[in-house]
Amino acid sequence: MSLSIGIVGLPNVGKSTLFTALTKKGGLAANYPFATIDPNVGVVDVPDERLQVLADIVHPSRIVPATVEFVDIAGLVKGASEGEGLGNQFLANIRETDAICEVVRCFSDPDVIRHESSAGPEDDVETIQTELVLADLATVEKALPRLEKEAKRDKASAPKLEVAKRLDAWLNEGRRAAEMDMTDEERDAAHDLFLLTMKPILYVANVDEDALGEPAPVLGGQQAVPISCKVESELIDLDDEDAAEYLEELGLEHSGLETLAQAAYRLLGLESYFTAGELEVKAWTVPVGCKAPQAAGVIHSDFEKGFIKAEVASYEDYVALGGEAGCRAAGKLRMEGKDYVVQDGDVMHFRFNV
Ligand SMILES: Nc1nc2c(ncn2[C@@H]2O[C@H](COP(=O)(O)OP(=O)(O)OP(=O)(O)O)[C@@H](O)[C@H]2O)c(=O)[nH]1
Ligand SMILES: [Mg+2]
Numbered sequence: 001m002s003l004s005i006g007i008v009g010l011p012n013v014g015k016s017t018l019f020t021a022l023t024k025k026g027g028l029a030a031n032y033p034f035a036t037i038d039p040n041v042g043v044v045d046v047p048d049e050r051l052q053v054l055a056d057i058v059h060p061s062r063i064v065p066a067t068v069e070f071v072d073i074a075g076l077v078k079g080a081s082e083g084e085g086l087g088n089q090f091l092a093n094i095r096e097t098d099a100i101c102e103v104v105r106c107f108s109d110p111d112v113i114r115h116e117s118s119a120g121p122e123d124d125v126e127t128i129q130t131e132l133v134l135a136d137l138a139t140v141e142k143a144l145p146r147l148e149k150e151a152k153r154d155k156a157s158a159p160k161l162e163v164a165k166r167l168d169a170w171l172n173e174g175r176r177a178a179e180m181d182m183t184d185e186e187r188d189a190a191h192d193l194f195l196l197t198m199k200p201i202l203y204v205a206n207v208d209e210d211a212l213g214e215p216a217p218v219l220g221g222q223q224a225v226p227i228s229c230k231v232e233s234e235l236i237d238l239d240d241e242d243a244a245e246y247l248e249e250l251g252l253e254h255s256g257l258e259t260l261a262q263a264a265y266r267l268l269g270l271e272s273y274f275t276a277g278e279l280e281v282k283a284w285t286v287p288v289g290c291k292a293p294q295a296a297g298v299i300h301s302d303f304e305k306g307f308i309k310a311e312v313a314s315y316e317d318y319v320a321l322g323g324e325a326g327c328r329a330a331g332k333l334r335m336e337g338k339d340y341v342v343q344d345g346d347v348m349h350f351r352f353n354v
Helices: 015-026 049-058 087-094 121-153 155-172 184-191 229-235 240-249 256-267 292-299 301-305 315-320 324-329
Strands: 003-008 041-045 062-064 067-072 099-105 201-206 225-227 270-276 280-287 307-313 334-336 347-352
Touching: 003 015, 003 087, 015 041, 015 067, 015 229, 015 256, 049 062, 049 270, 049 280, 049 315, 099 121, 099 256, 121 155, 155 184, 201 256, 225 229, 225 256, 229 240, 229 256, 256 270, 280 292, 292 301, 292 307, 292 347, 301 307, 301 347, 307 315, 315 324
Parallel strands: 003 067, 003 099, 062 280, 099 201, 201 225, 270 347
Antiparallel strands: 041 067, 270 280, 307 334, 307 347
C-alpha cells in the first residue's frame, strides 16, 4: 500500500516547487511503473530514523522505507469549475488519491506574482474549497441519473441513490462531503463517487523562511504544516551534513518533507510496523488499530488468508536487546494471535499456511 496525496492550491503558490523538492529528495522509486512516464507523479520515501537503527542490528542487504506518492496538478482559480484556468481539467488526476495536500501562500516575496483572485491565506483556502465542492457537485449530478436507473432496477442500490441525493443538497450549501453525517454503509456508497471533499485534507502554509520557527498557522479550521518550499528546494542540493547544518541554522529539527510525511500519517491515522531480516529491513504502513492478520495482508494476501500467528517484539525491546535472539532470550518475543492490535514500531514475523 503506497499512500497517495494530491497537491492542490491557487496558481503560483509553490506547489511544483514543493513537489520537485519532495521527489528529488526522496528519489523516484525505481519500481514505480509510471514514475518516468508521468512527470507529475512522484514517489517519495517516508523518512523514519528507526529503519537505520534496525539495520545496524541485522545488517540487511537493503533498507526499504514506506513510500508516499505525490501528484502535482496545475493551480485552481476562482471559476475553475466553469472552465476558468487550467486546473479543473487536472482534478481527475487526483480523484483516486487518499488525501489532499493544499499549499497556501503565506510568503511575502513581492517578486512572485499573486494570482488576481488571491486575497490572503484564509480567502485562498475558501476559494479552493469552493472549487473542490463545485467539482464534487458536478460529479454527483452526473451520477444521479445513473443511480436512479440502478435503484429502479435493483432495490438494493436504493441507499446509494439516497446518499447521493443528500450529498447533492449538502454540497450545494458549499460544505465538504466529509463533514456530512453518514453511517458506515453510506460512507462506503459515497466512496464510490470518488469525491474530492471526502478526502482528508492537509494544509501546507508556504511561509517565509524566518517564520519557520513560529507556531503553525491555523487554516481552514485546522493546524497547518508550516513549510518553506523555497528552503526545501535549497535543501535538496545539499549533502546530508550541510543540510543538517542549514536546518540547525533555521532552528529546525526536521526538513519539511519529514514534517509533511509525519503530518500525513497522523491525519490519515496511519502507523508503521517493521520486518527485519537478512534480506531487508522494511517499513509497512497500516491503519492505527489494525489487527495482526490485516497487517500481514499488507505484505501479501496469502499471509492474511493463511495467518497462524505473529512473533512480535516492540521496537524498544528489539533495540535494547540487540535483536530477535536477545528478545527471545529475555522472553520479549511474544506470540500473538489474530486479535492482536499492531502497535507502531512493532517488529513482526508472521507464521502462515497456504
Ligand atoms: N519567495 C518564495 N518564492 C517561492 C516559494 N515557493 C515558490 N516560490 C516561487 O513562486 C513561483 C511559483 O512557484 P511554483 O512552485 O511553480 O507554483 P505552483 O503553485 O506550482 O504554480 P502553478 O503550477 O502555476 O499553479 C516560483 O517563481 C517560485 O520560485 C517560497 O517559499 N518563497
Ligand atoms: Mg505548478
